[in-house]
Amino acid sequence: MTVEDRRRVKRLPRDVRERQILDAAVTVFSERGYHDASMDEISDVAGVSKPMIYAYLGSKEDLFAACxxxxxxxxxxxxxxxxxxxxxxxxxxxxxxxxxxxxxxxxxxxxxxxxxxxxxxxxxxxxxxxxxxxxxxxxxxxxxxxxxxxxxxxxxxxxxxxxxxxxxxxxxxxxxxxxxxxxxxxxxxxxxxxxxxxxxxxxxxxxxxxx
Amino acid sequence: MTVEDRRRVKRLPRDVRERQILDAAVTVFSERGYHDASMDEISDVAGVSKPMIYAYLGSKEDLFAACxxxxxxxxxxxxxxxxxxxxxxxxxxxxxxxxxxxxxxxxxxxxxxxxxxxxxxxxxxxxxxxxxxxxxxxxxxxxxxxxxxxxxxxxxxxxxxxxxxxxxxxxxxxxxxxxxxxxxxxxxxxxxxxxxxxxxxxxxxxxxxxx
Missing domain, CATH: 1.10.357.10 (Tetracycline Repressor, domain 2)
Known part of the structure; x- marks a missing residue:
């Protein structure tokens, strides 16, 4: 990721980022089921880092409830x-x-x-x-x-x-x-x-x- | 409990005892919900000791599944x-x-x-x-x-x-x-x-x- 990319990613407003995370989480939870879904995979699919997911939407439990x-x-x-x-x-x-x-x-x-x-x-x-x-x-x-x-x-x-x-x-x-x-x-x-x-x-x- | 009582209780066949336990468990689970139901209360309602419940029907989880x-x-x-x-x-x-x-x-x-x-x-x-x-x-x-x-x-x-x-x-x-x-x-x-x-x-x- 170039510095320019990183800056562009950073500039996304929080609600857009949360939507990306939730979209990815719904996909992963529906495919894997709750237990086998991993935050790593959700992070990959969303293109959002795990720390940012935790900061925005909390734990895996919280994320599932939000979905x-x-x-x-x-x-x-x-x-x-x-x-x-x-x-x-x-x-x-x-x-x-x-x-x-x-x-x-x-x-x-x-x-x-x-x-x-x-x-x-x-x-x-x-x-x-x-x-x-x-x-x-x-x-x-x-x-x-x-x-x-x-x-x-x-x-x-x-x-x-x-x-x-x-x-x-x-x-x-x-x-x-x-x-x-x-x-x-x-x-x-x-x-x-x-x-x-x-x-x-x-x-x-x-x-x-x-x- | 007299010795005579104890002997009579002991003589109950296993299937009768299991039925007593399950009847009591259904009552307690339905009233309290799974989390708040205690094996102590189930034991009291069934009139069967906790060790016997564990021996016959296993853990609280097993008992709930059996119910x-x-x-x-x-x-x-x-x-x-x-x-x-x-x-x-x-x-x-x-x-x-x-x-x-x-x-x-x-x-x-x-x-x-x-x-x-x-x-x-x-x-x-x-x-x-x-x-x-x-x-x-x-x-x-x-x-x-x-x-x-x-x-x-x-x-x-x-x-x-x-x-x-x-x-x-x-x-x-x-x-x-x-x-x-x-x-x-x-x-x-x-x-x-x-x-x-x-x-x-x-x-x-x-x-x-x-x-």
Whole structure:
């Protein structure tokens, strides 16, 4: 590295540097798992020295927690942005599900870290996942309440259905990690059909399509 | 303890003693969480000395793994026993869901340990949970394949829908831990309606009832 290079690297603002570190950490954690991921490799992939990583983002534990928090926040933002409240109820739900699977499909490393790595590590990391799940349930509940409020489903019922729907999406996205060849739209459409038409409709050959 | 008492205690067969220990451990782990559970308390609740617990079931880690394994196995057996393949497809699904929520409702400590404690501990314990989830998905998939095979849903589709359904049931049962006043049948019926009628049916006021 020349002196000129070094000066240019030094001039990067802290937030840019932190982003580089987190991007590299997500990649390494998703590939290796938490235990086998090394700070050396994260440092190599990020192109940022280990002392700087420790100074900016703390220990490997802290870095892992920061990864889960950032990735979970981005995922929720992507889904929230997908829901368009001016549309018909089914289209609102469809856009939310499509946004979720689109995001997971294009950020598989991210989902791997949020979901599998956080569960396999447990402790504070699984707390982060549980917090994300609660936020996702609130988001879906708000959608179901808008959709269903005039139809006699009470708050307790919509919240429980929101919990079921979030669990279904999470489990299906986990299945998808092992079946990556299925296109995002197909996965989203299966869940939409299940939760909108129901299995009773599906076995009779009915199906839901976005209008 | 008199000599006579001591002799009677000693005469208990090993499997009975192990059952006492595991019952006590499930109670203590579900109340305290893994970290705060002590072998002293488990020993007190079981009425079995600590050295005997170590001799029969190993360390606290081993004991926790044995709890998760036993409770998960019992839950799956209860659900499998609930599915009656001679019935109509919707009734097969209903009996499976009803058996699941019935079991979780009457064994809340067990579900707390299987689900929350294993996730919050991570590591080998979350592996145990993942294995159980895979077995549950196979069970539901077999049901969906029987129901749907003539209707053009391929294996990949039914497996993904089974994953969604298992995730929905798991997440709803987790929600239920925080909302214990809702009766088991009501929770089961909500999920049955969601996955059989679909939300589209529900908002139009349709509902499914066991015949």
């Amino acid at each position: 889960i928090h950032r990735e979970a926040t981005r995922l929720l933002e992507a889904v929230a942005a997908g829901v368009r409240t001016e549309l018909r109820p089914d289209m609102q739900l469809w856009h939310g599900l499509a946004a979720f699977f689109e995001y997971v499909g294009t950020h598989r490393e991210s989902w791997q870290v949020i979901h599998r790595q956080s569960i396999s590590q447990g402790g504070p990391y699984s707390e982060e996942l549980l917090t994300m799940r609660r936020q996702a349930i609130s988001l879906v509940d708000a959608l179901l309440v808008r959709v269903a409020t005039s139809e006699g489903l009470d708050d307790n019922a919509t919240e429980s259905l929101a919990a079921a729907l979030v669990g279904a999406a999470e489990s299906l996205a986990d299945w998808w990690l092992d079946n990556p060849d299925v296109p995002s739209r197909v996965v989203a459409s299966r869940l939409m059909n299940l939760v909108w038409m129901g299995f009773g409709g599906l076995v009779e050959g009915a199906s839901w399509h976005p209008s | 998760i394994h036993r409770e998960a196995t019992r839950l799956l057996e209860a659900v499998a026993a609930g599915v009656r393949t001679e019935l109509r497809p919707d009734m097969q699904l209903w009996h499976g869901l009803a058996a699941f929520f019935e079991y979780v409702g009457t064994h809340r400590e067990s579900w707390q340990v299987i689900h929350r404690q294993s996730i919050s501990q991570g590591g080998p314990y979350s592996e145990e949970l993942l294995t159980m989830r895979r077995q549950a998905i196979s069970l539901v998939d077999a049901l969906l394949v029987r129901v749907a095979t003539s209707e053009g849903l391929d294996d990949n589709a039914t497996e993904s829908l089974a994953a969604a359904l298992v995730g929905a049931a798991e997440s709803l049962a987790d929600w239920w831990l925080d909302n214990p006043d809702v009766p088991s049948r009501v929770v089961a019926s909500r999920l049955m309606n969601l996955v059989w009628m679909g939300f589209g049916g529900l908002v139009e006021g349709a509902s499914w009832h066991p015949s």
